[in-house]
Amino acid sequence: MTTGPVTEERPLRRDAARNRELILRTAAELFAEQGLEAGYDEIAKRAGIGVGTVYRRFPERSELVQALFESRIEEMVAIAEEAADQPDPWEGLTMFLERAIERQVADRGLKEVMVQTIAEGDHLTVGRERLGPIIDGLIERAQAAGTLRPDVEATDIGMNLMLMSSMTMPEQPELWRRYLALLLDGLRAAPGQKPLPLAAPADEAMHALMCNLHGRRA
Amino acid sequence: MTTGPVTEERPLRRDAARNRELILRTAAELFAEQGLEAGYDEIAKRAGIGVGTVYRRFPERSELVQALFESRIEEMVAIAEEAADQPDPWEGLTMFLERAIERQVADRGLKEVMVQTIAEGDHLTVGRERLGPIIDGLIERAQAAGTLRPDVEATDIGMNLMLMSSMTMPEQPELWRRYLALLLDGLRAAPGQKPLPLAAPADEAMHALMCNLHGRRA
Amino acid sequence: MTTGPVTEERPLRRDAARNRELILRTAAELFAEQGLEAGYDEIAKRAGIGVGTVYRRFPERSELVQALFESRIEEMVAIAEEAADQPDPWEGLTMFLERAIERQVADRGLKEVMVQTIAEGDHLTVGRERLGPIIDGLIERAQAAGTLRPDVEATDIGMNLMLMSSMTMPEQPELWRRYLALLLDGLRAAPGQKPLPLAAPADEAMHALMCNLHGRRA
Amino acid sequence: MTTGPVTEERPLRRDAARNRELILRTAAELFAEQGLEAGYDEIAKRAGIGVGTVYRRFPERSELVQALFESRIEEMVAIAEEAADQPDPWEGLTMFLERAIERQVADRGLKEVMVQTIAEGDHLTVGRERLGPIIDGLIERAQAAGTLRPDVEATDIGMNLMLMSSMTMPEQPELWRRYLALLLDGLRAAPGQKPLPLAAPADEAMHALMCNLHGRRA
DNA sequence: CATGAATGAGGGTTCATTCAT
DNA sequence: TATGAATGAACCCTCATTCAT
Numbered sequence: 001m002t003t004g005p006v007t008e009e010r011p012l013r014r015d016a017a018r019n020r021e022l023i024l025r026t027a028a029e030l031f032a033e034q035g036l037e038a039g040y041d042e043i044a045k046r047a048g049i050g051v052g053t054v055y056r057r058f059p060e061r062s063e064l065v066q067a068l069f070e071s072r073i074e075e076m077v078a079i080a081e082e083a084a085d086q087p088d089p090w091e092g093l094t095m096f097l098e099r100a101i102e103r104q105v106a107d108r109g110l111k112e113v114m115v116q117t118i119a120e121g122d123h124l125t126v127g128r129e130r131l132g133p134i135i136d137g138l139i140e141r142a143q144a145a146g147t148l149r150p151d152v153e154a155t156d157i158g159m160n161l162m163l164m165s166s167m168t169m170p171e172q173p174e175l176w177r178r179y180l181a182l183l184l185d186g187l188r189a190a191p192g193q194k195p196l197p198l199a200a201p202a203d204e205a206m207h208a209l210m211c212n213l214h215g216r217r218a
Numbered sequence: 219m220t221t222g223p224v225t226e227e228r229p230l231r232r233d234a235a236r237n238r239e240l241i242l243r244t245a246a247e248l249f250a251e252q253g254l255e256a257g258y259d260e261i262a263k264r265a266g267i268g269v270g271t272v273y274r275r276f277p278e279r280s281e282l283v284q285a286l287f288e289s290r291i292e293e294m295v296a297i298a299e300e301a302a303d304q305p306d307p308w309e310g311l312t313m314f315l316e317r318a319i320e321r322q323v324a325d326r327g328l329k330e331v332m333v334q335t336i337a338e339g340d341h342l343t344v345g346r347e348r349l350g351p352i353i354d355g356l357i358e359r360a361q362a363a364g365t366l367r368p369d370v371e372a373t374d375i376g377m378n379l380m381l382m383s384s385m386t387m388p389e390q391p392e393l394w395r396r397y398l399a400l401l402l403d404g405l406r407a408a409p410g411q412k413p414l415p416l417a418a419p420a421d422e423a424m425h426a427l428m429c430n431l432h433g434r435r436a
Numbered sequence: 437m438t439t440g441p442v443t444e445e446r447p448l449r450r451d452a453a454r455n456r457e458l459i460l461r462t463a464a465e466l467f468a469e470q471g472l473e474a475g476y477d478e479i480a481k482r483a484g485i486g487v488g489t490v491y492r493r494f495p496e497r498s499e500l501v502q503a504l505f506e507s508r509i510e511e512m513v514a515i516a517e518e519a520a521d522q523p524d525p526w527e528g529l530t531m532f533l534e535r536a537i538e539r540q541v542a543d544r545g546l547k548e549v550m551v552q553t554i555a556e557g558d559h560l561t562v563g564r565e566r567l568g569p570i571i572d573g574l575i576e577r578a579q580a581a582g583t584l585r586p587d588v589e590a591t592d593i594g595m596n597l598m599l600m601s602s603m604t605m606p607e608q609p610e611l612w613r614r615y616l617a618l619l620l621d622g623l624r625a626a627p628g629q630k631p632l633p634l635a636a637p638a639d640e641a642m643h644a645l646m647c648n649l650h651g652r653r654a
Numbered sequence: 655m656t657t658g659p660v661t662e663e664r665p666l667r668r669d670a671a672r673n674r675e676l677i678l679r680t681a682a683e684l685f686a687e688q689g690l691e692a693g694y695d696e697i698a699k700r701a702g703i704g705v706g707t708v709y710r711r712f713p714e715r716s717e718l719v720q721a722l723f724e725s726r727i728e729e730m731v732a733i734a735e736e737a738a739d740q741p742d743p744w745e746g747l748t749m750f751l752e753r754a755i756e757r758q759v760a761d762r763g764l765k766e767v768m769v770q771t772i773a774e775g776d777h778l779t780v781g782r783e784r785l786g787p788i789i790d791g792l793i794e795r796a797q798a799a800g801t802l803r804p805d806v807e808a809t810d811i812g813m814n815l816m817l818m819s820s821m822t823m824p825e826q827p828e829l830w831r832r833y834l835a836l837l838l839d840g841l842r843a844a845p846g847q848k849p850l851p852l853a854a855p856a857d858e859a860m861h862a863l864m865c866n867l868h869g870r871r872a
Numbered sequence: 873c874a875t876g877a878a879t880g881a882g883g884g885t886t887c888a889t890t891c892a893t
Numbered sequence: 894t895a896t897g898a899a900t901g902a903a904c905c906c907t908c909a910t911t912c913a914t
Contacts, residue, residue: 015914016877039904050879055906057877159397163381171423178416179377185411186404193403198396201387209387234894257887268896273889451893452898475883486900491885493898595833599817607859614852615813621847622840629839634832637823645823670873693908704875709910 020057022047028068031109036065069113073131076100076114080134089141093148094184096138097161101176104165111165132203149189153200159209238275238285240265246286249327254283287331291349294318294332298352307359311366312402314356315379319394322383329383350421367407371418456493458483464504467545472501505549509567512536512550516570525577529584530620532574533597537612540601547601568639585625589636595645674711676701682722685763690719723767727785730754730768734788743795747802748838750792751815755830758819765819786857803843807854 012020026047030038040061044051058064083096104111135154142148160183167176201209244265248256258279262269276282301314322329353372360366378401385394448456462483466474476497480487494500519532540547571590578584596619603612637645680701684692694715698705712718737750758765789808796802814837821830 013875013877013914019878040906041904044880051905052880052907053878156396156400159385160400163384166381167377169419169423172416172419175416175419178374178414178418179381181412181414182374182378182401182404184404185408186400186402190403190408194399196396196399198390198393200396201390201393205387205389209385209393237895258889259887262897269889270891270897271895274894449893449896449898455898476885477883480901487884488886488901489899495885592832592836595821596836599820602817603813605855605859608852608855611852611855614810614850614854615817617848617850618810618814618837618840620840621844622836622838626839626844630835632832632835634826634829636832637826637829641823641825645821645829673874694910695908698876705910706876706912707874710873 016057019047019049019053022049023054023057023064024068024071027064028107028109031068031112032107035108036061036112065113068109072103072107072110072113075103077130077134079103080131080138084134084137084141089138089145090147090188093138093142093157093187096135097157097164097180097184098177100161101164101180104161105168105173105176111162115162143189146189149187149193149196151195151200152187155201155203155206159201159206234275237267237271240267241272241275241282242285242289245282246290246327249286249331250325251327253326254279254330283331286327290328290331293321295348295352297321298349298356302352302355302359307356307363308365308406311356311360311375311405314353315375315382315398315402316395318379319382319398322379323386323391323394329380332380332383361407364407367405367411367414369413369418370405373419373421373423374414377419452493455483455485455489458485459490459493459500460503460507463500464543464545467504467548468543471544472497472548501549504545508539508543508546508549511539513566513570515539516567516574520570520573520577525574525581526583526624529574529578529593529623532571533593533600533616533620534613536597537600537616540597541604541609541612547598551598579625582625585623585629585632587631587636588623591637591639591642595637595642670711673703673707676703677708677711677718678721678725681718682726682763685722685766686761687763689762690715690766719767722763726764726767729757731784731788733757734785734792738788738791738795743792743799744801744842747792747796747811747841750789751811751818751834751838752831754815755818755834758815759822759827759830765816768819769816797843800843803841803847803850805849805854806841809855809857809859810850813855 011017023043027038027043030043030046040054041051044054047054054064058067079099080096083092083099086092086095104114132154135157139148139152139154139157143150143152164176164180164183167179169175241261245256245261248261248264258269258272262272265272272282276285297317298314301310301317304310304313322332350372353375357366357370357372357375361368361370382394382398382401385397387393459479463474463479466479466482476490477487480490483490490500494503515535516532519528519535522528522531540550568590571593575584575588575590575593579586579588600612600616600619603615605611677697681692681697684697684700694705694708698708701708708718712721733753734750737746737753740746740749758768786808789811793802793806793808793811797804797806818830818834818837821833823829
């Protein structure tokens with residue numbers, strides 16, 4: 001698996017490409033442990049290369065993040081697509097949440113990347129543009145089948161996905177499954193259910209929340 | 219009102235005590251705005267005293283946090299007690315969650331303080347010891363009435379309380395109400411419900427999670 | 437000799453003041469050898485203190501430069517005043533140039549400081565405002581006496597002062613005296629002299645030249 | 655015109671030679687604008703070749719400088735020769751200074767190249783050996799005619815040439831003419847003139863001075 | 873031989889914590 | 894005891910030079 005489509009002119013030299021991959025792998029590892037704020041110096045040290053190399057390849061941190069994101073988002077998209085292929089709509093929604101949370105729980109970096117993806121309006125729309133419609137499909141199908149509450153929207157799923165991904169800890173790494181079960185029971189359509197209060201947040205409105213969620217400053 | 223029982227031998231000198239209160243008030247204010255990571259330097263500056271004084275009084279940040287907690291937990295306890303006085307058990311549980319979330323949403327510091335409180339196993343039992351039993355009571359009453367799922371425990375409520383408190387943003391500050399509604403529907407006992415998977419986390423197990431939740435480093 | 441008037445509110449604490457002086461002395465020494473671009477790290481190392489201390493005291497390099505300048509400019513002003521007190525006008529002008537060059541030759545930092553002083557329009561006008569009039573006086577007196585060419589202006593003196601200050605080298609540290617003699621013969625009024633071509637540069641026009649002179653980039 | 659005699663064994667391969675010329679042309683251009691400190695990286699980029707190539711061809715910056723000098727010194731020599739052909743000795747000296755300064759003022763690189771040329775005692779004798787005698791001739795002729803001070807030597811002319819070449823700025827690019835006029839009046843023999851103090855610097859002694867002049871570090 | 877990627881020392885700056893006054 | 898100055902590790906980033914391709 002090469003890491004995302006290279007949109008540049010000509011392919012990198014062999015050694016540069018090797019280092020690029022090395023940096024990505026190392027950063028992914030580090031980000032998984034420490035989040036996206038890991039320093040370039042540490043990435044370089046762990047990769048066994050010079051800092052300059054990291055800066056040369058990814059002058060802006062966001063480029064590194066995006067490069068990682070591009071390879072990871074594909075996985076998420078694939079998961080969503082597989083979920084959409086499930087014969088049973090509820091099963092599909094459930095499977096998507098489970099698998100997506102599994103990934104995010106295993107990788108703190110990924111979780112933050114997804115947050116940014118949703119958050120930053122500019123160039124990371126890929127996530128929204130590709131993932132969004134699939135999730136919409138999952139929702140509509142389940143609502144049409146009468147198993148999902150009719151007033152749930154894609155952003156509701158996104159927000160709860162993020163939340164659930166935070167429900168983990170070394171001692172009980174799977175704890176989130178307990179709360180996902182609770183959430184799913186809440187999401188399931190039931191007779192006599194009152195509609196949810198307030199409107200679902202707009203895509204755009206999730207930025208601040210996601211930032212808040214991880215205590216970002218500026 | 220002095221802020222909590224001083225466990226030291228002899229009482230502080232008058233001016234020291236004054237400074238202690240001043241620091242607490244200032245830190246509370248700052249933490250409400252910026253979270254618990256606000257620098258001692260800024261606390262000191264805003265309080266109009268030297269940094270050294272803050273360090274002398276609270277050599278460990280956790281002590282400051284704890285001291286703040288001690289004054290704030292009272293409010294939470296009061297809320298819980300009022301909730302326990304509600305004639306309807308479900309109403310009581312609902313009210314507790316609503317009011318508690320309202321407080322935490324309004325005060326980023328408080329939310330993180332609660333997180334730490336639950337998190338740090340050692341000396342912050344105050345919260346658990348006083349709040350825990352009341353929440354237990356709320357739960358038991360609602361379970362006895364058959365409105366709350368039978369396998370929900372106090373820590374589940376705590377964890378979800380924390381989560382919900384994160385569901386806010388400047389644009390839709392009350393958004394959490396939408397997700398609280400979802401959660402409550404999930405918490406409500408229903409015929410044919412499957413029991414929740416996995417065990418509820420132990421009090422002690424919540425530390426790492428809460429740390430994770432806000433992306434703390436060390 | 438305290439280092440210039442402290443324009444701040446209250447005096448520095450004793451230890452801070454000691455360090456301030458230490459930094460100034462060290463920086464002066466270093467600047468004398470290496471010019472104004474010596475790094476804060478090196479100043480700190482040589483002074484035997486932490487870098488942070490240097491940054492605390494002089495967050496902007498220009499403040500450090502100015503602080504050094506303030507104590508040195510006094511010396512230059514004093515030199516000019518003493519020169520102005522000489523009974524013989526030509527003697528006065530000569531003495532000023534000699535002494536000023538002596539100082540600048542001995543201290544590469546001072547030379548660059550003078551350059552900046554002349555160059556930067558903003559807060560280092562002290563030099564121009566205090567030194568300029570005295571030099572004007574020296575010139576006018578010598579022109580009135582008929583010994584100095586009538587079309588020489590203060591900026592001409594400044595520019596040549598700078599030039600002469602560059603005429604030094606370890607092997608013949610006093611070489612500048614040879615070229616000052618040449619310059620003085622050129623400056624002396626003589627019968628049948630043609631007026632100097634072009635206008636003397638304006639104070640403001642000297643900036644770029646001074647920058648050029650020491651190869652500054654931006 | 656190949657650029658100077660290649661002291662190596664066998665001639666460069668055709669493409670290597672082409673690159674060599676390309677580098678020289680590019681460096682000359684860049685040095686004219688920015689001085690001799692322009693980075694190899696920028697030379698390479700502007701020339702459209704790799705940095706490595708520049709380093710291979712000119713492992714030492716001084717070699718590049720020397721190579722450039724070799725092509726430029728011819729022009730200076732030509733100027734000097736033309737000056738020596740002037741019927742009037744004083745006119746000749748004047749013309750040499752004017753033309754030489756004009757060149758150096760127009761090309762920051764050339765000025766610094768000349769500085770280094772004079773400065774580096776070892777292998778850049780070309781300049782001295784060819785230019786030196788011509789200047790000696792200019793001087794002797796003018797001294798014989800009684801128009802030039804008898805104690806001026808070639809190095810004095812060189813030093814002042816350098817100085818004058820620094821007297822320029824975007825706003826008044828020709829300002830040096832004002833100071834050259836001053837210098838010439840100083841150089842002119844006059845009755846009752848005192849001899850210049852100190853000895854003229856030896857060729858070898860000019861190194862440090864020239865370095866100083868442009869604030870070089872190592 | 874040409875390339876440009878890799879290197880890593882070096883300079884700049886901040887800030888949590890300690891310590892002299 | 895209160896102060897805020899001092900500390901220095903840690904991070905950021907650049908760029909002159911080397912070296913693998």
